[in-house]
Amino acid sequence: MLVSVxxxxxxxxxxxxxYDFAESPIDPHGENAGLLEAGVREVDAVLNGTHTDPGIFVEGKAKASVDGQCSRCLTAIAVPVEAEFAEQYYVTRDVxxxxxxxxPAPVDAKTIGSDFRIDFTPLLAEELIIATPFAPLCQPDCRGLCEVCGEDRNQRPHQHEEAGDPRWAKLKDLEGFQADRD
Ligand SMILES: [Zn+2]
Ligand SMILES: [Zn+2]
Known part of the structure; x- marks a missing residue:
C-alpha cells in the first residue's frame, strides 16, 4: 500500500x-504482494495519519486472514488476525x-523519502505477524492427532485399548461396522 503523504x-x-484499503485476495503482482510473503491472504486496514513536527504519525487497525497450521492436528488453516499499531515516520526533506x-531522523526510525510516499506494506506485514496467535486451532475443540497411531482424531475419533482387553475386540467390531457402511 503506497500512499503519497x-x-x-x-x-x-x-x-x-x-487511508483505507482492503484487498481480498491479495494480488501476487500488485503493490501488496509483500503481504503474501508474510502469509497474509486478505487484509482490511484503516490507517490514520497525523502531521506531526517530525513527519507523519500513523495509527492503524488491520484485520487479516493469515496462513497457519492448527497446533493440534497440523491441518492448514486460515487464521483470523487483528492488529492495532502506531508508528512514527520521519520526513527527511522539506515538502x-x-x-x-x-x-536527521533517529538511526532506526522509519523515514519518508524524496518522493514523499510511504509504503505501508512492510509495516502491515510486520504487525500482522506479531499479532498472529502462537498456537492457533482449526476449531476450539480440535481433538488433535492420536499419540499412538498419528491419525487425525477429528476425522476418526478413536481410542487405543491394551492388547487382551476384551473391549478391544468390541472396538474392532465397531471399526468393521463403519467400514461396511462406507
Ligand atoms: Zn485441529
Ligand atoms: Zn490412534
Missing part, C-alpha cells in the same frame, strides 16, 4: 488524514522546497 505534509501540524532537513 505530501498533501498531508503541506497542511498544518495536527492535520489528519485517513515545499525539497531541500534536505538539517535535523
Amino acid at each position: 505530501a498533501p498531508l505534509l503541506r497542511e498544518a501540524v495536527g492535520a489528519r488524514e485517513s 515545499i522546497s525539497g531541500a534536505s532537513l538539517d535535523n
Whole structure:
C-alpha cells in the first residue's frame, strides 16, 4: 500500500488524514504482494495519519486472514488476525522546497523519502505477524492427532485399548461396522 503523504505534509501540524484499503485476495503482482510473503491472504486496514513536527504519525487497525497450521492436528488453516499499531515516520526533506532537513531522523526510525510516499506494506506485514496467535486451532475443540497411531482424531475419533482387553475386540467390531457402511 503506497500512499503519497505530501498533501498531508503541506497542511498544518495536527492535520489528519485517513487511508483505507482492503484487498481480498491479495494480488501476487500488485503493490501488496509483500503481504503474501508474510502469509497474509486478505487484509482490511484503516490507517490514520497525523502531521506531526517530525513527519507523519500513523495509527492503524488491520484485520487479516493469515496462513497457519492448527497446533493440534497440523491441518492448514486460515487464521483470523487483528492488529492495532502506531508508528512514527520521519520526513527527511522539506515538502515545499525539497531541500534536505538539517535535523536527521533517529538511526532506526522509519523515514519518508524524496518522493514523499510511504509504503505501508512492510509495516502491515510486520504487525500482522506479531499479532498472529502462537498456537492457533482449526476449531476450539480440535481433538488433535492420536499419540499412538498419528491419525487425525477429528476425522476418526478413536481410542487405543491394551492388547487382551476384551473391549478391544468390541472396538474392532465397531471399526468393521463403519467400514461396511462406507
Ligand atoms: Zn485441529
Ligand atoms: Zn490412534
